[in-house]
Amino acid sequence: MTKYSYDETDAFKTGRDVWFEMRGAKVAQAAVDQAAQHEMTRDLRQFLFEHCFAAVWARPGLERATRSIITISVLTALGRTEELKSHIRMGLNNGLTREQLKELFLHVGVYAGAPSAVSAVRAAMEEFEALDKAKA
Amino acid sequence: MTKYSYDETDAFKTGRDVWFEMRGAKVAQAAVDQAAQHEMTRDLRQFLFEHCFAAVWARPGLERATRSIITISVLTALGRTEELKSHIRMGLNNGLTREQLKELFLHVGVYAGAPSAVSAVRAAMEEFEALDKAKA
Amino acid sequence: MTKYSYDETDAFKTGRDVWFEMRGAKVAQAAVDQAAQHEMTRDLRQFLFEHCFAAVWARPGLERATRSIITISVLTALGRTEELKSHIRMGLNNGLTREQLKELFLHVGVYAGAPSAVSAVRAAMEEFEALDKAKA
Amino acid sequence: MTKYSYDETDAFKTGRDVWFEMRGAKVAQAAVDQAAQHEMTRDLRQFLFEHCFAAVWARPGLERATRSIITISVLTALGRTEELKSHIRMGLNNGLTREQLKELFLHVGVYAGAPSAVSAVRAAMEEFEALDKAKA
Amino acid sequence: MTKYSYDETDAFKTGRDVWFEMRGAKVAQAAVDQAAQHEMTRDLRQFLFEHCFAAVWARPGLERATRSIITISVLTALGRTEELKSHIRMGLNNGLTREQLKELFLHVGVYAGAPSAVSAVRAAMEEFEALDKAKA
Amino acid sequence: MTKYSYDETDAFKTGRDVWFEMRGAKVAQAAVDQAAQHEMTRDLRQFLFEHCFAAVWARPGLERATRSIITISVLTALGRTEELKSHIRMGLNNGLTREQLKELFLHVGVYAGAPSAVSAVRAAMEEFEALDKAKA
Numbered sequence: 166m167t168k169y170s171y172d173e174t175d176a177f178k179t180g181r182d183v184w185f186e187m188r189g190a191k192v193a194q195a196a197v198d199q200a201a202q203h204e205m206t207r208d209l210r211q212f213l214f215e216h217c218f219a220a221v222w223a224r225p226g227l228e229r230a231t232r233s234i235i236t237i238s239v240l241t242a243l244g245r246t247e248e249l250k251s252h253i254r255m256g257l258n259n260g261l262t263r264e265q266l267k268e269l270f271l272h273v274g275v276y277a278g279a280p281s282a283v284s285a286v287r288a289a290m291e292e293f294e295a296l297d298k299a300k301a
Numbered sequence: 302m303t304k305y306s307y308d309e310t311d312a313f314k315t316g317r318d319v320w321f322e323m324r325g326a327k328v329a330q331a332a333v334d335q336a337a338q339h340e341m342t343r344d345l346r347q348f349l350f351e352h353c354f355a356a357v358w359a360r361p362g363l364e365r366a367t368r369s370i371i372t373i374s375v376l377t378a379l380g381r382t383e384e385l386k387s388h389i390r391m392g393l394n395n396g397l398t399r400e401q402l403k404e405l406f407l408h409v410g411v412y413a414g415a416p417s418a419v420s421a422v423r424a425a426m427e428e429f430e431a432l433d434k435a436k437a
Numbered sequence: 438m439t440k441y442s443y444d445e446t447d448a449f450k451t452g453r454d455v456w457f458e459m460r461g462a463k464v465a466q467a468a469v470d471q472a473a474q475h476e477m478t479r480d481l482r483q484f485l486f487e488h489c490f491a492a493v494w495a496r497p498g499l500e501r502a503t504r505s506i507i508t509i510s511v512l513t514a515l516g517r518t519e520e521l522k523s524h525i526r527m528g529l530n531n532g533l534t535r536e537q538l539k540e541l542f543l544h545v546g547v548y549a550g551a552p553s554a555v556s557a558v559r560a561a562m563e564e565f566e567a568l569d570k571a572k573a
Numbered sequence: 574m575t576k577y578s579y580d581e582t583d584a585f586k587t588g589r590d591v592w593f594e595m596r597g598a599k600v601a602q603a604a605v606d607q608a609a610q611h612e613m614t615r616d617l618r619q620f621l622f623e624h625c626f627a628a629v630w631a632r633p634g635l636e637r638a639t640r641s642i643i644t645i646s647v648l649t650a651l652g653r654t655e656e657l658k659s660h661i662r663m664g665l666n667n668g669l670t671r672e673q674l675k676e677l678f679l680h681v682g683v684y685a686g687a688p689s690a691v692s693a694v695r696a697a698m699e700e701f702e703a704l705d706k707a708k709a
Numbered sequence: 710m711t712k713y714s715y716d717e718t719d720a721f722k723t724g725r726d727v728w729f730e731m732r733g734a735k736v737a738q739a740a741v742d743q744a745a746q747h748e749m750t751r752d753l754r755q756f757l758f759e760h761c762f763a764a765v766w767a768r769p770g771l772e773r774a775t776r777s778i779i780t781i782s783v784l785t786a787l788g789r790t791e792e793l794k795s796h797i798r799m800g801l802n803n804g805l806t807r808e809q810l811k812e813l814f815l816h817v818g819v820y821a822g823a824p825s826a827v828s829a830v831r832a833a834m835e836e837f838e839a840l841d842k843a844k845a
Numbered sequence: 846m847t848k849y850s851y852d853e854t855d856a857f858k859t860g861r862d863v864w865f866e867m868r869g870a871k872v873a874q875a876a877v878d879q880a881a882q883h884e885m886t887r888d889l890r891q892f893l894f895e896h897c898f899a900a901v902w903a904r905p906g907l908e909r910a911t912r913s914i915i916t917i918s919v920l921t922a923l924g925r926t927e928e929l930k931s932h933i934r935m936g937l938n939n940g941l942t943r944e945q946l947k948e949l950f951l952h953v954g955v956y957a958g959a960p961s962a963v964s965a966v967r968a969a970m971e972e973f974e975a976l977d978k979a980k981a
Contacts, residue, residue, distance in 0.1 A: 205674075208679065220488045267885045280925040380788065403476065412688060499677070507643075510642075516789065535748075541635070541643055550955070552784065552787070558753045617963065624764045655967070656963055771952070778911065782914075782919050811906075815904070
């Protein structure tokens with residue numbers, strides 16, 4: 166049972182649906198339930214669904230794989246490692262390959278500095294290893 | 302006549318060719334000649350051809366339009382306006398549409414902050430206006 | 438007459454109202470009309486009203502003057518000068534004094550580097566001068 | 574016993590007093606003693622007292638709670654997580670509430686990118702949990 | 710005559726002396742007088758002398774040319790162009806050569822992204838041209 | 846045995862030699878072998894040798910100790926902690942002293958914000974401790 170309930174606005178539902186598809190329903194539901202245990206995390210999750218996933222991910226005009234490329238490029242450039250890991254997984258779900266991610270990281274490394282590529286590769290390798298273990 | 306000559310290595314030529322195709326030969330040649338007037342700008346241009354355009358743009362594994370999306374995302378996120386303008390032009394040459402750029406800027410705005418989208422739109426509008434005037 | 442019309446959602450109207458109050462109705466209306474001349478600027482303005490001004494400025498929990506302090510601190514730290522100027526004006530409208538802004542800039546200078554304070558002071562002095570001229 | 578002694582200038586003492594009040598005397602004294610074990614950490618601590626806590630925190634013109642809001646906004650925007658945690662504690666001591674911090678993080682998220690809010694919420698939740706455990 | 714007077718503390722005088730030597734007495738005095746016309750610029754100048762030029766530039770342990778290299782590297786990486794220009798001039802006064810600056814910019818370009826080198830070279834070329842004109 | 850082999854271009858070899866000298870042959874060889882286990886890490890290592898260590902570290906015009914100062918300044922300013930640790934070790938191998946690094950960190954702290962100095966000192970203390978243990 167959740168302590169803090171979400172405000173199920175249209176935008177909330179739109180963003181939630183996008184995120185569930187990209188993140189995988191089981192992991193996503195667990196995260197949503199966990200976030201509902203505290204006011205701060207509930208409000209953050211509500212905010213992300215409405216003003217991040219509904220606001221841009223649900224828009225037409227770019228395919229999801231392209232939106233993953235944009236997101237991962239920005240997170241790599243800004244060195245936001247935790248968020249990057251989560252979006253690497255979603256990017257793979259959206260159809261990106263590991264080879265494309267590799268090329269993306271090197272490309273960003275030229276424009277945001279080589280250390281950004283080094284960090285991103287380290288994060289990706291951890292995600293790949295976790296994914297390979299989960300499959301094994 | 303140029304005062305400082307380039308070192309025409311294979312990497313230099315590879316990077317130069319990519320850049321000339323994306324930038325347009327006439328503008329590109331003028332920039333290369335201008336850069337050759339000073340040691341500092343010559344060395345920078347040499348560096349960019351070898352370690353930027355040959356290093357990543359000439360690699361297989363991602364289409365040029367995709368590399369434009371990555372580059373423009375990073376430049377928008379980091380607020381590098383002058384370079385952004387140049388890559389908006391190259392992105393259009395690589396096949397991106399103005400509508401796709403608009404979507405990209407809003408998407409980056411969520412992940413790098415709304416001001417990054419505002420600056421990028423301002424830069425893009427200036428480039429679009431210049432392009433429309435040149436055509437008229 | 439505007440070429441591109443806005444989608445007057447509840448969120449759009451909420452955000453617009455906040456912005457009109459903070460920016461001044463006359464300047465705000467001119468900006469909204471101007472943005473409606475192009476698809477890209479229309480979509481950006483729509484986005485800012487819904488996902489910036491409605492999303493956080495219209496929330497309860499913090500006074501507007503406090504939200505101005507947060508916004509101006511972030512813009513100073515990130516060196517987003519154009520947006521900073523606009524928010525300096527809105528901050529003054531929200532009740533901040535020039536002396537408080539001065540203290541804010543020096544404080545940010547310690548945490549984001551002295552150059553961030555230098556740039557912010559330069560931007561503020563330009564805004565103050567423009568405001569003083571408009572009054573004279 | 575400390576290996577490296579501080580230079581107890583007026584500025585040092587002013588900055589130290591501010592910091593002891595905000596951090597809590599016991600934790601602060603332990604940190605000061607620990608820092609005195611090495612030349613590098615002693616010099617850093619001396620620097621922070623003189624050029625950070627005396628330089629801005631001890632200035633009149635803004636209340637401490639307001640200075641906490643500015644500091645936490647900047648640290649959230651720049652992704653300086655370790656320093657952020659320390660300033661979340663000091664902010665609570667300076668009178669900020671958890672609800673205000675939540676609003677601050679979402680607000681910064683709009684201007685510095687959603688990942689900055691996600692990281693800050695994660696850091697704050699860790700601090701809140703540690704505080705609640707210490708009280709229990 | 711200045712409207713706002715400085716607080717001539719020891720730290721102020723130490724920082725001022727360093728800055729006058731690096732900036733050139735005539736330009737420096739004009740800037741100090743100009744800053745004294747407004748409370749905000751006076752306080753900023755006071756802050757910079759005490760907490761920037763006295764705080765680090767006046768310390769032993771590194772030569773001024775080395776401190777210029779550090780400063781210019783940071784300003785290039787962070788894209789703080791206006792401050793960069795001022796420190797390029799001071800760096801030349803501190804004994805750095807144009808060739809060393811060129812190497813520095815390319816080196817930073819690898820670690821902070823190629824656009825940081827492009828911006829720095831543009832800024833440096835403007836400064837060099839202004840210096841050459843002033844000499845001619 | 847390595848799964849993915851490097852492309853031993855001249856640039857690769859030049860960059861590798863510089864890195865082996867600065868990093869220490871034993872640690873360097875282990876890292877190169879480890880990187881060769883995966884396509885992504887192999888390509889990153891290849892890229893770093895060619896477009897980072899050959900591209901700038903192998904250039905004449907600045908001594909290695911000076912290049913370490915530039916690199917460490919940038920990494921401190923940008924908060925790239927993992928890369929910073931590696932370059933602190935290489936900086937010491939290139940002749941920098943711990944006292945010089947301390948001065949560098951405080952200097953960067955003024956220009957990139959005090960938190961950058963705090964993080965860098967923490968990273969350096971960890972490296973110093975590891976080095977002292979390895980010697981004991």
